Amino acid sequence: MPQTTYQAQVTSKDAADKLVADTENLQGVKWVNVNIDKGTIVVTHGEDYDESAFKSAASI
Template identity: 45%
Template sequence: MQYGELFIFNQLHYLEVNMPQMLIQVSGMKNKTDGDRLVLKGETVAGVRMVNANHDDGRVVITHGDGFDLEAFKAALSAEGFTVA
């Protein structure tokens, strides 16, 4: 890794580490493919920086910034057939 690449990585990592996060419980993920589909859909919602989904226990961690709307996130997941507790 070059110095410039390392600097950019560190800056992006700093931003992601210091962004607010929210943990929610989601049902309807039966396998990894469902989890991947949830992540892709969730990351299209305004204000969302990153989504991590665990299909085994239904936990979803949302890393977000300003302008994040939880209700919009829930609606996006519901449109894909998932249920937010």
């Protein structure tokens, strides 16, 4: 399955959990992993992934 990585500053576990909750049910999203230390969000997704919807929901 394809993955897309974004750079984003997520400052706390609560913020990371909220980001996952806000994005995990979007079209094509299979898995969202937020790494607070590295400042990355990795999205595992299908071919029907709506990147603009994800970016909007994640505020990136």
